[in-house]
Amino acid sequence: MLKILLSRVLAAIPLLAIISFLIFSLIVLIPGDPAVSLAGQNPTPAQIAAIRDNLGLNQPFLVRYWHWSSGVLQGDLGQSLFSSQPVWVDITARLPTTVSLVALCMLIAVVLGVTMGAVAGLRPGTWVDRGATVLASIGVALPYFWVGMLLIMMLSVNYPLFPSVGYVPLTEDPWQWFRHLALPAFALSLTPSAIIARQTRASLVTVMSEDYIRTARAKGLSPVRIVAKHALKNAALPVITVFGIEMSRLLGGTVVIEQLFSLPGIGKLAYDAVFNRDFPVVQGVLLIAAAMVIVINILVDVSYAYFNPRVR
Numbered sequence: 001m002l003k004i005l006l007s008r009v010l011a012a013i014p015l016l017a018i019i020s021f022l023i024f025s026l027i028v029l030i031p032g033d034p035a036v037s038l039a040g041q042n043p044t045p046a047q048i049a050a051i052r053d054n055l056g057l058n059q060p061f062l063v064r065y066w067h068w069s070s071g072v073l074q075g076d077l078g079q080s081l082f083s084s085q086p087v088w089v090d091i092t093a094r095l096p097t098t099v100s101l102v103a104l105c106m107l108i109a110v111v112l113g114v115t116m117g118a119v120a121g122l123r124p125g126t127w128v129d130r131g132a133t134v135l136a137s138i139g140v141a142l143p144y145f146w147v148g149m150l151l152i153m154m155l156s157v158n159y160p161l162f163p164s165v166g167y168v169p170l171t172e173d174p175w176q177w178f179r180h181l182a183l184p185a186f187a188l189s190l191t192p193s194a195i196i197a198r199q200t201r202a203s204l205v206t207v208m209s210e211d212y213i214r215t216a217r218a219k220g221l222s223p224v225r226i227v228a229k230h231a232l233k234n235a236a237l238p239v240i241t242v243f244g245i246e247m248s249r250l251l252g253g254t255v256v257i258e259q260l261f262s263l264p265g266i267g268k269l270a271y272d273a274v275f276n277r278d279f280p281v282v283q284g285v286l287l288i289a290a291a292m293v294i295v296i297n298i299l300v301d302v303s304y305a306y307f308n309p310r311v312r
Contacts, residue, residue: 004301004302004305005298005302008297008298008301008302009298012294012298015294016290016291016294017069019287019290020069020072020287020290021065021069023283023286023287023290024064024065024068024069024283025061025065068283072287075088076088077091077280077283077284077287078280078283078284079280080273080278080280080281081276081277081278081279081280081281082276082278087280087281087283087284088284090269090281090284091266091269091284091285091288093264094264094265094266094268094269095265095266095288096169096170097167097258097263097264097265097266098251098254098258098263098265098266098267100170100177100181101181101184101185101188101254101257101258101263101265102247102250102251102254104178104181104182104185105184105185105186105188105189105192105250106189106192106243106246106247106250108185108186108189108193109189109192109193109196109246110196110243112189112193112196112197113192113193113194113195113196113197113200114196114197114200114239116132116135116136116193116197116200116201117132117136117196117197117198117199117200117201117204117239118200118201118204118227118232119132120132120133120197120201121200121201121202121203121204121205121208121235122204122208122227124201124205129201132197132201133198133201135194135197136194136195136197136198136201137194138194139190139191139193139194139197140191140194140195140198142190142191144187144188144190144191144253144256144257145187145256145257145260147186147187147190148183148184148187148188148257148260148261149260151183151186151187152164152183152260152261155183156183162179162180162182162183163179163180164183164261165261165262166180166262166263167180167181167263167264167265168180180263181263183261184257184258184260184261184263187257188250188253188254188257191246192243192246192247192249192250195242195246196239196242196243196246199238199239199242200235200239202238203235203236203237203238203239204231204232204235206235207230207231207234207235208231210234212230213226213230213231216230237304240300240303240304241300243300244296244297244299244300247296248293248296248297251267251289251292251293254266254267255267255268255270255271258271259271266285266288266289269281269285270282270285270286273285
């Protein structure tokens with residue numbers, strides 16, 4: 001497994017370099033001049049030119065990319081054009097909120113999805129299977145921001161059980177941390193739960209019809225041991241793939257959810273930076289998000305070796 005991990009990490013280095021170049025290129029192609037935005041109302045050409053020179057916007061594109069990438073390698077993502085704070089400081093201050101939201105969301109998605117998929121997969125063709133399939137289809141179709149608004153109306157306005165805005169760090173008060181993240185995490189986990197449930201059901205139905213399952217039954221193994229030791233582990237590979245894909249997609253979903261619930265995460269930071277044309281912050285958030293997706297994919301690839309000995 002260590003060899004697989006090292007090979008995936010080495011393969012991720014050039015990929016991250018290509019992604020960083022694309023991120024820097026796309027930001028440059030966005031219409032608008034940050035110098036004009038920073039100059040305020042009715043700026044003079046001299047003021048705009050001075051700001052452009054101060055930010056290095058007059059330099060060639062490749063020179064600017066070289067300076068930016070060199071700073072990234074040293075842990076310097078630049079400086080915010082509006083707050084004048086280092087981008088890395090803004091991201092590290094907001095990253096725990098997004099990580100907490102995604103972690104709680106995926107925990108809910110795995111528990112609900114695997115449970116519902118396993119119950120349906122062990123009883124194919126029954127009313128339980130049909131009911132789980134209908135619920136999963138509904139979960140895939142419902143937009144998470146609409147679900148979030150419904151949860152706010154029902155559980156924050158009509159019945160004030162959970163707060164609808166704000167965030168409390170886990171280290172300060174774990175219970176309040178959970179209360180503030182419960183509604184956004186559940187709203188964001190609905191689609192991943194449904195997709196994981198459908199994949200778990202399909203994989204388990206296929207595995208339960210294999211010859212080694214019939215052999216285990218013929219040997220007199222209990223149904224619980226057959227499912228826990230043989231069926232679930234062999235059905236886990238497609239589910240892990242879906243888990244990795246959905247976890248990567250959740251990083252994009254946090255932009256809307258954090259805005260809806262006023263959570264101080266990197267999704268809201270990116271949202272505000274785009275509207276303020278704060279390009280260094282946008283570049284830093286996109287690079288960190290890309291690195292997180294690459295790490296997730298590496299962990300998924302390594303987990304294959306655990307669940308499937310043939311990969312090792």
